[in-house]
Amino acid sequence: MQVLEYDPKSATSIYEYSKKLINKTLRDFIDGEIKIDSKNKGDLGNLVEKYFFKLAVNNKSEADFKEAGLELKTTGLKKLARGGYTPKERLVLGKIDYHKIVNEKFQDSHLLDKINFMLLMFYIFEKDKLSIDQIFIKNILWKMSDIDFAIMKKDWETVVGKIRDGRAHELSESDTLYLGACTKGSKGKNRTSQPFSKESARPRAFAFKQSYLKTIFISGNNDEYESVLKDTNELDINKYVANKLNKFIGRSFNSLYEEFGNGLNLKAKNIRQLLVYRMLGVKKKHIEEFVKAGIITKVVRIKKNGTPSQAISFPAFKALEIINQDWEDSDFKAIVESKFLFLIYQDGNDGDYFKGFKLWSMPYEDRLESERVWNDTVDKIRDNKTNFLKISQTNVAHVRPHATNNTYVDELPNGKTFPKKCFWFNSGYIKKELSKSI
DNA sequence: GCATGATCATGC
DNA sequence: GCATGATCATGC
Numbered sequence: 127m128q129v130l131e132y133d134p135k136s137a138t139s140i141y142e143y144s145k146k147l148i149n150k151t152l153r154d155f156i157d158g159e160i161k162i163d164s165k166n167k168g169d170l171g172n173l174v175e176k177y178f179f180k181l182a183v184n185n186k187s188e189a190d191f192k193e194a195g196l197e198l199k200t201t202g203l204k205k206l207a208r209g210g211y212t213p214k215e216r217l218v219l220g221k222i223d224y225h226k227i228v229n230e231k232f233q234d235s236h237l238l239d240k241i242n243f244m245l246l247m248f249y250i251f252e253k254d255k256l257s258i259d260q261i262f263i264k265n266i267l268w269k270m271s272d273i274d275f276a277i278m279k280k281d282w283e284t285v286v287g288k289i290r291d292g293r294a295h296e297l298s299e300s301d302t303l304y305l306g307a308c309t310k311g312s313k314g315k316n317r318t319s320q321p322f323s324k325e326s327a328r329p330r331a332f333a334f335k336q337s338y339l340k341t342i343f344i345s346g347n348n349d350e351y352e353s354v355l356k357d358t359n360e361l362d363i364n365k366y367v368a369n370k371l372n373k374f375i376g377r378s379f380n381s382l383y384e385e386f387g388n389g390l391n392l393k394a395k396n397i398r399q400l401l402v403y404r405m406l407g408v409k410k411k412h413i414e415e416f417v418k419a420g421i422i423t424k425v426v427r428i429k430k431n432g433t434p435s436q437a438i439s440f441p442a443f444k445a446l447e448i449i450n451q452d453w454e455d456s457d458f459k460a461i462v463e464s465k466f467l468f469l470i471y472q473d474g475n476d477g478d479y480f481k482g483f484k485l486w487s488m489p490y491e492d493r494l495e496s497e498r499v500w501n502d503t504v505d506k507i508r509d510n511k512t513n514f515l516k517i518s519q520t521n522v523a524h525v526r527p528h529a530t531n532n533t534y535v536d537e538l539p540n541g542k543t544f545p546k547k548c549f550w551f552n553s554g555y556i557k558k559e560l561s562k563s564i
Numbered sequence: 565g566c567a568t569g570a571t572c573a574t575g576c
Numbered sequence: 577g578c579a580t581g582a583t584c585a586t587g588c
Contacts, residue, residue: 395573395582425582433565441580517567524568530578531571545570548580553566 130180135193137243140179141267144245148265152177152258170257171200174247177258189239197240201339202251203263211263213340214251215455216299216308216333222285224294224320224327232282237332241278241305244268248343268342273355274304277415280361281305282332292323297330299463300487303363303419306463308333309454336460337420351417352410363415364485367467370406371483378479379471398425402469402483416467420460423467426556428481430473434560437517438551442528445507445536453497458549462488462496462523468560484560488522492555495522499549510540514547522555 132143147155152170155178175181175190175198190198203211220237232238245267249260270278281302288297299306310316310329317326334342341351355361374382379401383392386404390397402423406413416423427435440461453459465487472481488496503514503525514525529535529546536546 391574393573396580399581427583436583437567439581439583526567527569527571528580529570530580532569534578546579 132179134181134191137191137194137196137245137267140191140194140196141245141265143179144247144265147174147178147247147262149261149263151261156258170249170260171198173258174198174200189243191245195239195243197242197244198247199244200247200249200262202260203248203343204251211248211250211343213248213336213343216306216336217246217339218308218310218331218333221310221329221331222289222307224289224318227286228290228321230286232279235282237282241334242270242275246342264343266342266345268345273353274418277303277355277361278305285332289320290322292320292325294320294323294327294330295325296490297327298487298490298493299335300465302335303415303465304335304338306333306335307331335418335420338418341414341418350411351414352408352412353414354406354408355415363419363421363467367406367483367485371402371480374405374480375482376479378474379477382480396425398427398471399423399469402480419465421465421467422461423469425469425471426560427478428470428472428557428560432472432557432561434553434556435473437524437526437553438556439526439528440548440550442536442546442548445538448500449504449507449539451504453500456500458496458500458523459493461549462493468556470560486559492522495520496549499523499525503549507538510538510542512538512544517550517552517554520552523549523551526550 133139152173179198181190189195199217201217202214204214206212219240227235245265247262248264248266249262252260281304284302285297285305285307288294288301297307299308301307307330310331316329318329320327354366355363360366379398382401382405383390383397386401387397390400394400402425403413415421424438426438429435441457443457448456451457465485468484468486470481470483471478499515499520499522506512506514517524517526525547527545528548528550532545534546535543537543
């Protein structure tokens with residue numbers, strides 16, 4: 127029998143031992159030749175269990191280190207443009223069985239066994255390397271906080287509630303805050319049955335949202351985060367925002383600037399967003415729950431007649447990058463699957479005033495329309511064309527320049543350049559969505 | 565008054 | 577020096 131170099135009953139011991147993999151690859155721990163012919167990401171976790179921790183691999187849904195109650199996860203990092211690393215994608219935790227889960231409770235769920243206590247091992251993802259040649263750079267022994275547990279429980283119940291309503295096909299990652307129901311299966315073609323509707327649904331799995339995983343990855347460096355949902359009985363972001371902001375509805379921008387604008391530049395283009403953070407009573411730079419849930423705040427200026435004055439922009443894309451992506455792992459899909467907090471200011475006779483806010487997720491059909499616009503854009507780039515869909519040709523989103531000026535260009539496969547562009551939400555679409563009741 | 569192309573102000 | 581959120585400018 128093999129002697130382990132760590133105590134499998136002790137999470138601390140397991141964690142200390144795991145550090146031997148830092149700045150190394152799994153291949154460094156494999157004696158002799160083994161047959162590894164897969165780049166399959168999912169394999170790496172199992173291979174680490176087998177060849178590094180010397181565990182008998184099983185696919186039971188209990189924790190990997192059973193006696194320590196500890197789950198092992200390996201996950202990839204990507205390089206940031208400005209240096210450093212960040213999680214490449216969400217952390218997938220376990221498949222959702224639509225038929226079984228409707229009879230479960232979160233407290234007794236398989237999922238909870240896995241996510242309560244985890245050893246996360248982060249490696250630098252390099253596309254052309256085999257899984258056993260990926261380099262690990264950081265391990266984190268992570269235990270869920272009580273408040274995060276409460277939020278995940280609520281997330282879990284939201285997802286299961288939708289399945290019980292026969293709406294599994296309408297699930298979206300934006301339905302929830304930390305625990306998302308992400309799609310499984312390649313190319314988006316797979317469908318499976320659901321218990322309370324004839325409509326077939328995408329197979330899905332629970333996952334920590336990328337935004338949530340990111341905060342685990344940088345944990346310890348989050349001095350700039352302020353938690354706002356402190357009471358576990360009051361986990362509703364909408365209520366939190368309403369409690370803070372309702373009393374300012376109707377106040378003019380000028381008077382809000384007078385009250386909250388101390389030290390802020392009136393000319394800053396994000397001044398209205400900065401004011402709202404102060405109206406929310408947030409002292410630090412970021413709201414912890416917003417960051418973890420990946421909530422996007424956007425200021426919407428609307429005219430006297432209620433029409434938004436502008437479309438809403440997003441970061442510019444890089445043509446040569448997005449043609450190598452699928453819709454499923456595209457940045458724009460991540461955006462349309464996000465929750466938004468719209469902060470609304472309306473023009474009045476004496477400047478604009480704070481009109482209110484709306485916590486919003488894009489409806490299912492409109493996410494399909496966004497996918498169409500994205501696919502059209504990628505197809506055109508592949509053909510070296512730049513006649514992307516205009517606002518007049520779409521109902522939800524369009525493509526338009528987004529650069530510091532027209533000397534900032536992007537490149538087509540054939541080397542020709544064009545002004546940097548991004549996806550925009552149509553102003554008319556925003557108007558329609560804002561006019562809906564919540 | 566909207567569609568479209570272009571650019572500003574800030575922060576990192 | 578560029579990315580980003582946001583807004584401006586022009587022409588139809």
